Amino acid sequence: MAEAAQISTNAPMTSSRRTYNRALARFVRHRLALFGLAAIVLLVLLCAVGPYLWPYNDLRIDIRHRFAEPFSGAHIFGADELGRDLLARLMTAGRVSLTVGFAAMAISTVIGTFIGTIAGYFGGIVGTALMRFVDAVLCFPSIFLLLALAAFVQPNLLAITLVIAATAWMEVARVVEAQIRSLRERDFAVAAQALGASDAHIMFRELLPNAIAPIVVASTLNVARAILLEAYVSYLGYGIQPPTPSWGNMLNNAQEYLSTAPWLALLPGLFITLAVTGFNFVGDGLRDALDPRLDLP
Protein backbone atom coordinates (compact mmCIF):
# COMPACT_ATOMS: atom_id res chain seq x y z
CA MET A 1 0.00 0.00 0.00
CA ALA A 2 2.83 2.33 0.91
CA GLU A 3 4.36 1.51 -2.44
CA ALA A 4 1.24 2.49 -4.31
CA ALA A 5 1.05 5.77 -2.46
CA GLN A 6 4.64 6.50 -3.31
CA ILE A 7 4.13 5.80 -6.97
CA SER A 8 1.14 8.06 -7.07
CA THR A 9 2.97 10.99 -5.54
CA ASN A 10 5.71 10.53 -8.08
CA ALA A 11 3.18 10.72 -10.87
CA PRO A 12 4.30 13.10 -13.58
CA MET A 13 1.21 15.22 -13.67
CA THR A 14 2.63 17.18 -16.54
CA SER A 15 -0.80 17.65 -18.02
CA SER A 16 -1.54 20.43 -15.63
CA ARG A 17 -1.15 24.00 -16.67
CA ARG A 18 0.23 24.70 -13.23
CA THR A 19 2.89 22.05 -13.63
CA TYR A 20 3.84 23.37 -17.05
CA ASN A 21 4.20 26.83 -15.56
CA ARG A 22 6.38 25.47 -12.81
CA ALA A 23 8.45 23.58 -15.38
CA LEU A 24 8.74 26.73 -17.47
CA ALA A 25 9.81 28.71 -14.41
CA ARG A 26 12.50 26.14 -13.68
CA PHE A 27 13.68 26.22 -17.29
CA VAL A 28 13.89 30.02 -17.31
CA ARG A 29 15.97 29.94 -14.13
CA HIS A 30 18.46 27.67 -15.92
CA ARG A 31 20.86 30.27 -17.34
CA LEU A 32 22.83 27.92 -19.58
CA ALA A 33 19.65 26.51 -21.07
CA LEU A 34 18.50 30.00 -21.97
CA PHE A 35 21.88 30.70 -23.52
CA GLY A 36 21.61 27.45 -25.46
CA LEU A 37 18.12 28.30 -26.65
CA ALA A 38 19.27 31.75 -27.78
CA ALA A 39 22.21 30.22 -29.66
CA ILE A 40 19.94 27.73 -31.41
CA VAL A 41 17.34 30.31 -32.37
CA LEU A 42 20.07 32.61 -33.66
CA LEU A 43 21.72 29.85 -35.71
CA VAL A 44 18.45 28.61 -37.16
CA LEU A 45 17.37 32.14 -38.13
CA LEU A 46 20.77 32.91 -39.61
CA CYS A 47 20.81 29.75 -41.72
CA ALA A 48 17.16 29.93 -42.75
CA VAL A 49 16.92 33.61 -43.63
CA GLY A 50 20.54 34.68 -44.04
CA PRO A 51 21.20 33.34 -47.55
CA TYR A 52 18.32 35.42 -48.94
CA LEU A 53 19.71 38.62 -47.46
CA TRP A 54 23.44 38.17 -47.94
CA PRO A 55 24.61 39.31 -51.41
CA TYR A 56 27.12 36.48 -51.85
CA ASN A 57 26.36 32.95 -52.96
CA ASP A 58 28.10 30.01 -51.33
CA LEU A 59 29.43 28.71 -54.67
CA ARG A 60 30.43 31.96 -56.38
CA ILE A 61 34.14 32.00 -57.00
CA ASP A 62 35.85 35.37 -56.57
CA ILE A 63 39.48 34.63 -57.29
CA ARG A 64 40.68 38.16 -56.52
CA HIS A 65 39.61 37.77 -52.91
CA ARG A 66 41.08 34.31 -52.17
CA PHE A 67 42.08 34.02 -48.54
CA ALA A 68 40.51 37.39 -47.77
CA GLU A 69 40.83 37.89 -44.03
CA PRO A 70 37.76 38.33 -41.84
CA PHE A 71 36.53 41.85 -41.17
CA SER A 72 38.84 43.23 -43.86
CA GLY A 73 36.54 43.85 -46.78
CA ALA A 74 33.22 43.01 -48.33
CA HIS A 75 33.54 39.41 -47.13
CA ILE A 76 32.81 39.87 -43.43
CA PHE A 77 34.03 36.42 -42.36
CA GLY A 78 36.68 36.30 -45.09
CA ALA A 79 36.87 33.98 -48.08
CA ASP A 80 38.33 30.55 -48.76
CA GLU A 81 41.00 29.32 -51.18
CA LEU A 82 38.70 29.90 -54.18
CA GLY A 83 37.49 33.26 -52.93
CA ARG A 84 34.08 31.88 -51.95
CA ASP A 85 32.40 33.95 -49.25
CA LEU A 86 32.78 32.20 -45.91
CA LEU A 87 29.63 33.54 -44.27
CA ALA A 88 27.51 32.45 -47.24
CA ARG A 89 29.11 29.00 -47.05
CA LEU A 90 28.61 28.77 -43.29
CA MET A 91 24.93 29.63 -43.66
CA THR A 92 24.31 27.09 -46.42
CA ALA A 93 26.36 24.52 -44.52
CA GLY A 94 24.28 25.30 -41.46
CA ARG A 95 21.12 24.47 -43.39
CA VAL A 96 22.60 21.10 -44.27
CA SER A 97 23.93 20.35 -40.80
CA LEU A 98 20.83 21.50 -38.92
CA THR A 99 18.54 19.66 -41.34
CA VAL A 100 20.54 16.48 -40.82
CA GLY A 101 20.44 17.08 -37.06
CA PHE A 102 16.69 17.60 -36.82
CA ALA A 103 15.76 14.94 -39.36
CA ALA A 104 18.00 12.33 -37.77
CA MET A 105 16.56 13.25 -34.36
CA ALA A 106 13.01 12.87 -35.65
CA ILE A 107 13.69 9.50 -37.26
CA SER A 108 15.67 8.12 -34.34
CA THR A 109 13.05 9.32 -31.85
CA VAL A 110 10.27 7.60 -33.77
CA ILE A 111 12.24 4.34 -34.08
CA GLY A 112 13.45 4.45 -30.47
CA THR A 113 10.03 5.29 -29.09
CA PHE A 114 8.37 2.53 -31.06
CA ILE A 115 10.89 -0.16 -30.12
CA GLY A 116 11.06 1.01 -26.50
CA THR A 117 7.28 1.03 -26.17
CA ILE A 118 6.88 -2.45 -27.62
CA ALA A 119 9.71 -3.85 -25.47
CA GLY A 120 8.52 -2.16 -22.28
CA TYR A 121 4.87 -3.06 -22.75
CA PHE A 122 5.19 -6.71 -23.72
CA GLY A 123 8.26 -7.50 -21.64
CA GLY A 124 9.09 -11.19 -21.42
CA ILE A 125 10.77 -12.74 -24.42
CA VAL A 126 9.86 -9.95 -26.84
CA GLY A 127 11.12 -7.26 -24.47
CA THR A 128 14.30 -9.12 -23.63
CA ALA A 129 15.07 -9.83 -27.29
CA LEU A 130 14.53 -6.22 -28.32
CA MET A 131 16.52 -4.74 -25.46
CA ARG A 132 19.41 -7.17 -25.93
CA PHE A 133 19.41 -6.11 -29.59
CA VAL A 134 19.61 -2.49 -28.41
CA ASP A 135 22.53 -3.44 -26.15
CA ALA A 136 24.24 -5.19 -29.05
CA VAL A 137 23.94 -2.13 -31.29
CA LEU A 138 25.17 0.07 -28.44
CA CYS A 139 28.29 -2.11 -28.19
CA PHE A 140 29.56 -0.81 -31.53
CA PRO A 141 31.46 2.43 -31.13
CA SER A 142 29.00 4.60 -33.02
CA ILE A 143 31.65 6.42 -35.03
CA PHE A 144 32.95 3.18 -36.52
CA LEU A 145 29.46 1.90 -37.18
CA LEU A 146 28.73 5.19 -38.85
CA LEU A 147 31.87 5.06 -41.01
CA ALA A 148 31.27 1.43 -41.94
CA LEU A 149 27.71 2.19 -42.96
CA ALA A 150 28.68 5.40 -44.73
CA ALA A 151 31.29 3.56 -46.78
CA PHE A 152 28.55 1.39 -48.28
CA VAL A 153 26.05 4.05 -49.26
CA GLN A 154 26.11 6.85 -51.79
CA PRO A 155 26.78 9.87 -49.59
CA ASN A 156 23.87 12.27 -49.95
CA LEU A 157 21.72 14.17 -47.50
CA LEU A 158 19.08 11.45 -47.10
CA ALA A 159 21.55 8.59 -46.77
CA ILE A 160 23.66 10.43 -44.19
CA THR A 161 20.55 11.30 -42.20
CA LEU A 162 19.36 7.70 -42.19
CA VAL A 163 22.78 6.36 -41.24
CA ILE A 164 23.06 8.81 -38.33
CA ALA A 165 19.51 7.98 -37.20
CA ALA A 166 20.44 4.29 -37.28
CA THR A 167 23.19 4.88 -34.73
CA ALA A 168 21.24 7.22 -32.45
CA TRP A 169 17.90 5.57 -31.67
CA MET A 170 19.10 3.25 -28.90
CA GLU A 171 19.23 5.85 -26.13
CA VAL A 172 15.62 6.80 -26.78
CA ALA A 173 14.60 3.16 -26.86
CA ARG A 174 16.15 2.52 -23.44
CA VAL A 175 14.58 5.59 -21.86
CA VAL A 176 11.15 4.79 -23.27
CA GLU A 177 11.37 1.10 -22.37
CA ALA A 178 12.10 1.92 -18.73
CA GLN A 179 9.25 4.42 -18.58
CA ILE A 180 6.67 2.18 -20.22
CA ARG A 181 7.69 -0.79 -18.09
CA SER A 182 6.97 1.14 -14.92
CA LEU A 183 3.85 2.89 -16.27
CA ARG A 184 2.19 -0.33 -17.37
CA GLU A 185 2.01 -1.54 -13.77
CA ARG A 186 0.14 1.56 -12.73
CA ASP A 187 -3.55 1.30 -11.88
CA PHE A 188 -4.77 3.34 -14.82
CA ALA A 189 -3.13 0.85 -17.19
CA VAL A 190 -4.82 -2.01 -15.33
CA ALA A 191 -8.09 -0.10 -15.59
CA ALA A 192 -7.70 0.15 -19.37
CA GLN A 193 -6.95 -3.56 -19.50
CA ALA A 194 -10.05 -4.29 -17.42
CA LEU A 195 -12.09 -2.29 -19.92
CA GLY A 196 -10.89 -4.61 -22.68
CA ALA A 197 -8.72 -2.01 -24.42
CA SER A 198 -6.41 -3.27 -27.15
CA ASP A 199 -2.66 -3.36 -26.62
CA ALA A 200 -2.22 -0.52 -29.13
CA HIS A 201 -4.77 1.60 -27.24
CA ILE A 202 -3.04 1.05 -23.91
CA MET A 203 0.46 1.59 -25.31
CA PHE A 204 -0.11 4.66 -27.43
CA ARG A 205 -3.07 6.39 -25.81
CA GLU A 206 -2.66 5.61 -22.13
CA LEU A 207 1.04 5.05 -21.49
CA LEU A 208 3.06 6.94 -24.09
CA PRO A 209 1.61 10.42 -23.32
CA ASN A 210 2.93 9.96 -19.78
CA ALA A 211 6.45 9.37 -21.10
CA ILE A 212 6.69 12.54 -23.21
CA ALA A 213 9.01 14.46 -20.90
CA PRO A 214 11.97 12.04 -20.99
CA ILE A 215 11.48 11.54 -24.73
CA VAL A 216 11.73 15.29 -25.31
CA VAL A 217 14.93 15.44 -23.27
CA ALA A 218 16.52 12.48 -25.04
CA SER A 219 15.64 13.76 -28.50
CA THR A 220 16.99 17.24 -27.76
CA LEU A 221 20.31 15.72 -26.80
CA ASN A 222 20.07 13.60 -29.94
CA VAL A 223 20.04 16.69 -32.16
CA ALA A 224 23.41 17.71 -30.74
CA ARG A 225 24.73 14.20 -31.25
CA ALA A 226 23.49 14.06 -34.84
CA ILE A 227 25.09 17.41 -35.71
CA LEU A 228 28.36 16.24 -34.25
CA LEU A 229 28.19 12.90 -36.06
CA GLU A 230 27.44 14.60 -39.34
CA ALA A 231 30.48 16.81 -38.79
CA TYR A 232 32.62 13.72 -38.07
CA VAL A 233 31.69 11.83 -41.21
CA SER A 234 31.81 14.88 -43.43
CA TYR A 235 35.19 15.81 -41.99
CA LEU A 236 36.44 12.34 -42.78
CA GLY A 237 35.08 12.67 -46.29
CA TYR A 238 32.28 10.11 -46.13
CA GLY A 239 29.52 12.61 -45.54
CA ILE A 240 28.16 15.54 -47.48
CA GLN A 241 30.31 15.91 -50.60
CA PRO A 242 31.82 19.18 -51.86
CA PRO A 243 30.98 21.55 -53.38
CA THR A 244 27.86 21.40 -51.17
CA PRO A 245 29.18 22.79 -47.91
CA SER A 246 28.57 21.32 -44.49
CA TRP A 247 30.30 22.39 -41.31
CA GLY A 248 32.21 19.12 -41.26
CA ASN A 249 33.55 19.17 -44.81
CA MET A 250 34.45 22.85 -44.44
CA LEU A 251 36.72 21.80 -41.59
CA ASN A 252 38.21 19.09 -43.75
CA ASN A 253 38.83 21.58 -46.49
CA ALA A 254 40.41 24.03 -44.07
CA GLN A 255 43.07 21.81 -42.59
CA GLU A 256 45.49 22.38 -45.46
CA TYR A 257 45.47 26.09 -44.73
CA LEU A 258 45.46 25.88 -40.95
CA SER A 259 48.65 27.92 -40.56
CA THR A 260 48.01 30.44 -43.28
CA ALA A 261 44.25 30.97 -43.02
CA PRO A 262 43.16 29.68 -39.60
CA TRP A 263 39.74 31.38 -39.77
CA LEU A 264 38.68 28.81 -42.37
CA ALA A 265 38.81 26.17 -39.63
CA LEU A 266 37.95 28.31 -36.63
CA LEU A 267 34.63 29.62 -37.90
CA PRO A 268 33.01 26.29 -38.85
CA GLY A 269 34.40 24.88 -35.60
CA LEU A 270 32.79 27.73 -33.68
CA PHE A 271 29.43 27.12 -35.37
CA ILE A 272 29.55 23.41 -34.60
CA THR A 273 30.46 24.13 -30.98
CA LEU A 274 27.70 26.69 -30.68
CA ALA A 275 25.06 24.35 -32.09
CA VAL A 276 26.15 21.28 -30.11
CA THR A 277 26.56 23.03 -26.77
CA GLY A 278 23.33 24.93 -27.40
CA PHE A 279 21.33 21.73 -27.81
CA ASN A 280 23.11 20.07 -24.91
CA PHE A 281 22.35 22.97 -22.58
CA VAL A 282 18.72 23.03 -23.67
CA GLY A 283 18.55 19.27 -23.09
CA ASP A 284 19.99 19.62 -19.59
CA GLY A 285 17.63 22.47 -18.84
CA LEU A 286 14.63 20.45 -20.03
CA ARG A 287 15.74 17.47 -18.00
CA ASP A 288 15.82 19.55 -14.84
CA ALA A 289 12.64 21.44 -15.67
CA LEU A 290 10.58 18.36 -16.53
CA ASP A 291 11.82 16.22 -13.65
CA PRO A 292 8.58 15.14 -11.99
CA ARG A 293 10.28 14.62 -8.65
CA LEU A 294 10.55 18.39 -8.40
CA ASP A 295 6.76 18.62 -8.57
CA LEU A 296 6.25 16.96 -5.21
CA PRO A 297 3.93 19.04 -3.12
Add this chain to the structure above:
Amino acid sequence: MSVGAETILEVLELRKWFSVGGGVLSGAKSTLKAVDGVSFSINRGEILGLVGESGSGKTSVGRTILRLAEPTGGTIRFRGQDITHISRGALRSIRPKMQLVFQDPFASLNPRMTVGRIVGAPLMIHEPGLGRAERARRVGEMLQTVGLSPGHAERYPHEFSGGQRQRVGIARALMLAPEFLVADEPVSALDVSIQAQIINLLLDLRARLSLAILFISHDLAVVGHVCDRVAVMYLGRLVETAATAELFANPRHPYTEALFSAAPDPDPEIKRTRVILTGDIPSPINPPTGCVFRTRCRYALPACAEAVPPLRTVGPGHQSACIRDDLSLQPAI
Protein backbone atom coordinates in the same frame (compact mmCIF):
# COMPACT_ATOMS: atom_id res chain seq x y z
CA MET B 1 -29.99 -13.33 0.29
CA SER B 2 -33.45 -14.27 -0.73
CA VAL B 3 -34.10 -17.84 -1.72
CA GLY B 4 -33.62 -18.56 -5.40
CA ALA B 5 -31.45 -15.53 -6.03
CA GLU B 6 -29.50 -15.83 -9.24
CA THR B 7 -25.82 -16.64 -8.85
CA ILE B 8 -23.79 -14.24 -10.94
CA LEU B 9 -20.28 -15.34 -10.07
CA GLU B 10 -19.05 -18.69 -8.91
CA VAL B 11 -15.44 -19.34 -8.00
CA LEU B 12 -14.26 -22.89 -7.38
CA GLU B 13 -10.90 -23.87 -5.91
CA LEU B 14 -9.26 -20.79 -7.43
CA ARG B 15 -5.49 -20.83 -7.32
CA LYS B 16 -3.05 -18.13 -8.30
CA TRP B 17 0.60 -19.04 -7.87
CA PHE B 18 3.50 -16.85 -8.79
CA SER B 19 6.97 -18.19 -9.39
CA VAL B 20 9.57 -16.04 -7.71
CA GLY B 21 13.32 -15.88 -8.06
CA GLY B 22 15.06 -17.94 -10.68
CA GLY B 23 16.89 -15.54 -12.99
CA VAL B 24 18.62 -16.65 -16.18
CA LEU B 25 21.76 -17.69 -14.36
CA SER B 26 20.48 -18.61 -10.92
CA GLY B 27 18.07 -21.51 -10.84
CA ALA B 28 16.14 -22.20 -7.62
CA LYS B 29 12.66 -21.01 -8.41
CA SER B 30 10.09 -21.07 -5.67
CA THR B 31 6.34 -20.78 -5.76
CA LEU B 32 4.36 -18.08 -4.01
CA LYS B 33 0.83 -19.29 -3.44
CA ALA B 34 -1.03 -15.98 -3.31
CA VAL B 35 -4.40 -17.68 -3.70
CA ASP B 36 -4.62 -21.36 -2.87
CA GLY B 37 -7.97 -23.00 -3.31
CA VAL B 38 -10.59 -20.29 -2.75
CA SER B 39 -14.26 -21.01 -3.44
CA PHE B 40 -17.24 -18.69 -3.09
CA SER B 41 -20.20 -17.39 -5.04
CA ILE B 42 -21.97 -14.08 -5.31
CA ASN B 43 -25.62 -13.51 -6.17
CA ARG B 44 -27.03 -10.71 -8.25
CA GLY B 45 -27.32 -7.57 -6.14
CA GLU B 46 -25.27 -9.02 -3.30
CA ILE B 47 -22.23 -7.48 -1.65
CA LEU B 48 -19.67 -9.99 -0.47
CA GLY B 49 -16.94 -8.67 1.76
CA LEU B 50 -13.45 -10.15 1.48
CA VAL B 51 -11.37 -9.31 4.54
CA GLY B 52 -7.92 -10.18 5.74
CA GLU B 53 -4.68 -8.46 6.64
CA SER B 54 -2.12 -7.22 4.11
CA GLY B 55 -0.58 -10.03 2.13
CA SER B 56 -3.45 -12.45 2.57
CA GLY B 57 -4.18 -12.51 -1.18
CA LYS B 58 -7.35 -10.43 -1.33
CA THR B 59 -6.23 -8.29 -4.25
CA SER B 60 -4.96 -11.34 -6.14
CA VAL B 61 -8.42 -12.91 -5.83
CA GLY B 62 -10.04 -9.79 -7.29
CA ARG B 63 -7.61 -9.45 -10.16
CA THR B 64 -7.68 -13.13 -11.02
CA ILE B 65 -11.49 -13.23 -11.13
CA LEU B 66 -11.40 -10.37 -13.63
CA ARG B 67 -8.76 -12.26 -15.61
CA LEU B 68 -6.27 -9.42 -15.15
CA ALA B 69 -3.98 -12.17 -13.90
CA GLU B 70 -4.01 -15.67 -15.32
CA PRO B 71 -5.44 -18.18 -12.84
CA THR B 72 -3.15 -21.11 -12.03
CA GLY B 73 -6.03 -23.45 -11.37
CA GLY B 74 -9.67 -23.71 -10.43
CA THR B 75 -12.77 -22.44 -12.19
CA ILE B 76 -14.34 -19.01 -12.53
CA ARG B 77 -17.91 -19.03 -13.74
CA PHE B 78 -19.50 -15.71 -14.64
CA ARG B 79 -23.21 -15.66 -15.49
CA GLY B 80 -22.99 -19.43 -15.92
CA GLN B 81 -20.13 -19.22 -18.42
CA ASP B 82 -16.73 -20.68 -17.63
CA ILE B 83 -14.29 -17.80 -18.17
CA THR B 84 -11.25 -19.37 -16.51
CA HIS B 85 -9.30 -19.84 -19.72
CA ILE B 86 -11.30 -18.17 -22.49
CA SER B 87 -9.31 -16.14 -25.02
CA ARG B 88 -8.71 -12.43 -24.90
CA GLY B 89 -11.09 -11.88 -27.76
CA ALA B 90 -13.89 -13.75 -26.05
CA LEU B 91 -13.09 -11.94 -22.83
CA ARG B 92 -13.52 -8.60 -24.54
CA SER B 93 -17.25 -9.04 -24.86
CA ILE B 94 -17.52 -9.98 -21.16
CA ARG B 95 -15.35 -7.16 -19.83
CA PRO B 96 -18.15 -4.56 -19.87
CA LYS B 97 -20.14 -6.72 -17.46
CA MET B 98 -17.40 -7.00 -14.82
CA GLN B 99 -15.47 -3.97 -13.70
CA LEU B 100 -13.00 -2.82 -11.11
CA VAL B 101 -12.76 0.10 -8.67
CA PHE B 102 -9.28 0.80 -7.34
CA GLN B 103 -7.93 1.59 -3.93
CA ASP B 104 -5.76 4.54 -4.86
CA PRO B 105 -7.76 7.22 -6.66
CA PHE B 106 -4.53 9.07 -7.43
CA ALA B 107 -2.94 6.24 -9.41
CA SER B 108 -6.02 4.87 -11.11
CA LEU B 109 -6.75 7.87 -13.34
CA ASN B 110 -4.46 8.73 -16.22
CA PRO B 111 -2.98 12.14 -15.30
CA ARG B 112 -2.77 13.07 -18.99
CA MET B 113 -6.45 12.69 -19.76
CA THR B 114 -9.45 14.82 -18.97
CA VAL B 115 -12.14 13.27 -16.82
CA GLY B 116 -14.39 13.28 -19.88
CA ARG B 117 -11.92 11.12 -21.78
CA ILE B 118 -11.35 8.82 -18.82
CA VAL B 119 -15.04 8.19 -18.26
CA GLY B 120 -15.68 8.08 -22.02
CA ALA B 121 -12.89 5.56 -22.70
CA PRO B 122 -15.13 2.51 -22.11
CA LEU B 123 -17.49 3.85 -24.79
CA MET B 124 -14.64 4.53 -27.20
CA ILE B 125 -13.46 0.97 -26.77
CA HIS B 126 -16.77 -0.86 -26.88
CA GLU B 127 -18.99 1.44 -28.91
CA PRO B 128 -16.59 3.09 -31.34
CA GLY B 129 -19.42 4.07 -33.67
CA LEU B 130 -20.86 6.45 -31.13
CA GLY B 131 -20.78 10.13 -32.10
CA ARG B 132 -18.86 12.70 -30.11
CA ALA B 133 -21.96 14.53 -28.88
CA GLU B 134 -23.71 11.33 -27.86
CA ARG B 135 -20.64 10.17 -25.98
CA ALA B 136 -20.34 13.50 -24.20
CA ARG B 137 -24.01 13.30 -23.25
CA ARG B 138 -23.64 9.86 -21.72
CA VAL B 139 -20.47 10.85 -19.90
CA GLY B 140 -22.34 13.84 -18.47
CA GLU B 141 -25.20 11.61 -17.33
CA MET B 142 -22.82 9.19 -15.69
CA LEU B 143 -20.97 11.97 -13.89
CA GLN B 144 -24.31 13.09 -12.48
CA THR B 145 -25.10 9.54 -11.43
CA VAL B 146 -21.98 9.44 -9.27
CA GLY B 147 -22.58 12.90 -7.84
CA LEU B 148 -20.34 15.04 -10.03
CA SER B 149 -21.48 17.60 -12.57
CA PRO B 150 -21.22 17.27 -16.37
CA GLY B 151 -19.02 20.37 -16.37
CA HIS B 152 -16.32 18.39 -14.61
CA ALA B 153 -15.64 16.46 -17.83
CA GLU B 154 -13.19 19.03 -19.14
CA ARG B 155 -10.99 19.03 -16.08
CA TYR B 156 -7.94 16.91 -15.32
CA PRO B 157 -7.78 14.41 -12.42
CA HIS B 158 -5.34 16.48 -10.37
CA GLU B 159 -7.94 19.22 -10.08
CA PHE B 160 -10.14 16.95 -7.96
CA SER B 161 -10.05 15.80 -4.36
CA GLY B 162 -9.52 12.15 -3.44
CA GLY B 163 -13.24 11.49 -2.96
CA GLN B 164 -14.13 13.15 -6.26
CA ARG B 165 -11.48 11.13 -8.06
CA GLN B 166 -12.90 7.96 -6.55
CA ARG B 167 -16.28 9.01 -7.97
CA VAL B 168 -14.62 9.41 -11.37
CA GLY B 169 -13.18 5.90 -11.04
CA ILE B 170 -16.62 4.55 -10.16
CA ALA B 171 -18.17 6.41 -13.10
CA ARG B 172 -15.65 4.78 -15.45
CA ALA B 173 -16.43 1.35 -14.01
CA LEU B 174 -20.19 1.88 -14.38
CA MET B 175 -20.14 3.35 -17.88
CA LEU B 176 -20.81 0.02 -19.56
CA ALA B 177 -23.53 -1.01 -17.07
CA PRO B 178 -21.66 -3.87 -15.37
CA GLU B 179 -23.42 -6.54 -13.35
CA PHE B 180 -20.45 -7.30 -11.15
CA LEU B 181 -17.94 -4.95 -9.57
CA VAL B 182 -14.71 -5.74 -7.77
CA ALA B 183 -14.15 -2.89 -5.32
CA ASP B 184 -10.55 -3.27 -4.16
CA GLU B 185 -10.31 -1.30 -0.92
CA PRO B 186 -12.29 1.54 -2.51
CA VAL B 187 -12.34 3.73 0.59
CA SER B 188 -9.17 2.93 2.50
CA ALA B 189 -7.24 5.79 0.87
CA LEU B 190 -9.94 8.34 1.75
CA ASP B 191 -10.75 10.48 4.78
CA VAL B 192 -13.39 9.03 7.09
CA SER B 193 -15.96 11.68 6.17
CA ILE B 194 -15.44 10.97 2.48
CA GLN B 195 -15.49 7.20 3.07
CA ALA B 196 -19.12 7.44 4.16
CA GLN B 197 -20.06 9.31 0.98
CA ILE B 198 -18.40 6.77 -1.29
CA ILE B 199 -19.91 3.83 0.62
CA ASN B 200 -23.38 5.34 0.42
CA LEU B 201 -22.83 5.92 -3.29
CA LEU B 202 -21.91 2.25 -3.78
CA LEU B 203 -24.93 1.09 -1.74
CA ASP B 204 -27.21 3.40 -3.69
CA LEU B 205 -25.84 2.14 -7.02
CA ARG B 206 -26.21 -1.46 -5.88
CA ALA B 207 -29.85 -0.85 -5.09
CA ARG B 208 -30.55 0.95 -8.36
CA LEU B 209 -28.57 -1.24 -10.75
CA SER B 210 -28.74 -4.51 -8.75
CA LEU B 211 -24.97 -4.69 -8.90
CA ALA B 212 -23.12 -7.57 -7.32
CA ILE B 213 -19.98 -6.33 -5.56
CA LEU B 214 -16.92 -8.12 -4.24
CA PHE B 215 -15.92 -5.64 -1.57
CA ILE B 216 -12.26 -6.13 -0.62
CA SER B 217 -11.28 -4.43 2.61
CA HIS B 218 -9.33 -4.71 5.81
CA ASP B 219 -11.65 -2.33 7.66
CA LEU B 220 -14.19 -4.41 9.58
CA ALA B 221 -16.36 -1.44 10.51
CA VAL B 222 -16.84 -0.63 6.82
CA VAL B 223 -17.39 -4.27 5.92
CA GLY B 224 -20.00 -4.66 8.67
CA HIS B 225 -21.90 -1.70 7.32
CA VAL B 226 -21.71 -2.52 3.63
CA CYS B 227 -21.69 -6.25 3.11
CA ASP B 228 -24.40 -8.89 3.09
CA ARG B 229 -21.93 -11.70 3.58
CA VAL B 230 -18.29 -11.76 4.58
CA ALA B 231 -15.45 -14.09 3.66
CA VAL B 232 -12.35 -13.99 5.84
CA MET B 233 -9.09 -14.72 4.07
CA TYR B 234 -5.74 -15.69 5.52
CA LEU B 235 -2.59 -16.56 3.57
CA GLY B 236 -4.34 -17.40 0.34
CA ARG B 237 -7.18 -19.43 1.85
CA LEU B 238 -10.68 -18.67 3.11
CA VAL B 239 -10.91 -19.46 6.79
CA GLU B 240 -14.51 -18.44 7.47
CA THR B 241 -17.58 -17.27 5.59
CA ALA B 242 -20.94 -16.25 6.97
CA ALA B 243 -23.70 -13.67 6.69
CA THR B 244 -22.41 -10.40 8.15
CA ALA B 245 -24.61 -10.32 11.26
CA GLU B 246 -23.88 -13.98 12.00
CA LEU B 247 -20.14 -13.55 11.58
CA PHE B 248 -20.00 -10.49 13.81
CA ALA B 249 -22.14 -12.09 16.52
CA ASN B 250 -20.74 -15.58 16.38
CA PRO B 251 -17.26 -15.90 14.90
CA ARG B 252 -16.08 -19.48 14.67
CA HIS B 253 -12.49 -19.09 13.54
CA PRO B 254 -9.73 -17.78 15.83
CA TYR B 255 -8.40 -15.54 13.04
CA THR B 256 -11.78 -13.83 12.72
CA GLU B 257 -11.76 -13.25 16.46
CA ALA B 258 -8.30 -11.74 16.26
CA LEU B 259 -9.40 -9.42 13.45
CA PHE B 260 -12.40 -8.23 15.47
CA SER B 261 -10.22 -7.70 18.45
CA ALA B 262 -7.75 -5.62 16.47
CA ALA B 263 -10.43 -3.24 15.20
CA PRO B 264 -10.49 0.03 17.15
CA ASP B 265 -13.32 0.48 19.69
CA PRO B 266 -15.54 3.50 19.22
CA ASP B 267 -16.27 3.54 22.96
CA PRO B 268 -13.22 3.90 25.22
CA GLU B 269 -15.29 2.94 28.31
CA ILE B 270 -15.70 -0.63 27.20
CA LYS B 271 -12.92 -2.84 28.49
CA ARG B 272 -12.25 -5.94 26.47
CA THR B 273 -9.49 -8.44 26.46
CA ARG B 274 -7.55 -8.01 23.28
CA VAL B 275 -6.39 -10.98 21.29
CA ILE B 276 -3.02 -9.84 20.11
CA LEU B 277 -1.62 -11.60 17.06
CA THR B 278 2.09 -11.97 17.51
CA GLY B 279 4.53 -11.95 14.66
CA ASP B 280 3.91 -11.35 10.98
CA ILE B 281 1.85 -13.25 8.50
CA PRO B 282 4.02 -16.25 7.44
CA SER B 283 5.62 -16.24 4.02
CA PRO B 284 3.26 -17.58 1.35
CA ILE B 285 6.35 -19.06 -0.32
CA ASN B 286 6.81 -21.44 2.58
CA PRO B 287 3.48 -21.65 4.44
CA PRO B 288 3.09 -23.69 7.65
CA THR B 289 1.89 -27.26 7.27
CA GLY B 290 -1.68 -28.09 8.16
CA CYS B 291 -3.72 -25.09 9.21
CA VAL B 292 -1.83 -22.05 7.93
CA PHE B 293 -2.95 -19.96 10.92
CA ARG B 294 -1.67 -22.34 13.59
CA THR B 295 1.67 -20.52 14.03
CA ARG B 296 -0.14 -17.46 15.36
CA CYS B 297 -3.20 -19.13 16.86
CA ARG B 298 -3.52 -19.21 20.63
CA TYR B 299 -5.85 -22.22 20.48
CA ALA B 300 -3.57 -24.36 18.31
CA LEU B 301 -3.25 -28.08 19.07
CA PRO B 302 -0.70 -30.58 17.75
CA ALA B 303 -3.44 -31.91 15.47
CA CYS B 304 -3.59 -28.55 13.67
CA ALA B 305 -0.24 -29.26 12.00
CA GLU B 306 -1.37 -32.50 10.45
CA ALA B 307 -3.79 -31.64 7.66
CA VAL B 308 -5.20 -28.55 6.01
CA PRO B 309 -8.61 -28.13 7.64
CA PRO B 310 -11.38 -27.84 5.03
CA LEU B 311 -14.20 -25.31 5.29
CA ARG B 312 -16.97 -27.06 7.27
CA THR B 313 -20.51 -25.93 7.66
CA VAL B 314 -20.96 -24.91 11.29
CA GLY B 315 -24.33 -23.21 11.05
CA PRO B 316 -26.84 -22.04 8.45
CA GLY B 317 -24.78 -20.36 5.73
CA HIS B 318 -21.82 -20.34 8.08
CA GLN B 319 -18.59 -22.14 7.26
CA SER B 320 -15.33 -22.23 9.15
CA ALA B 321 -11.99 -23.92 8.60
CA CYS B 322 -11.12 -24.62 12.23
CA ILE B 323 -11.01 -28.16 13.61
CA ARG B 324 -11.93 -27.03 17.11
CA ASP B 325 -15.65 -26.83 17.85
CA ASP B 326 -15.15 -26.33 21.57
CA LEU B 327 -14.06 -22.69 21.38
CA SER B 328 -16.19 -19.82 22.57
CA LEU B 329 -14.78 -16.86 20.74
CA GLN B 330 -15.32 -13.17 21.43
CA PRO B 331 -17.81 -11.56 19.07
CA ALA B 332 -17.32 -8.10 17.54
CA ILE B 333 -18.43 -5.19 19.66
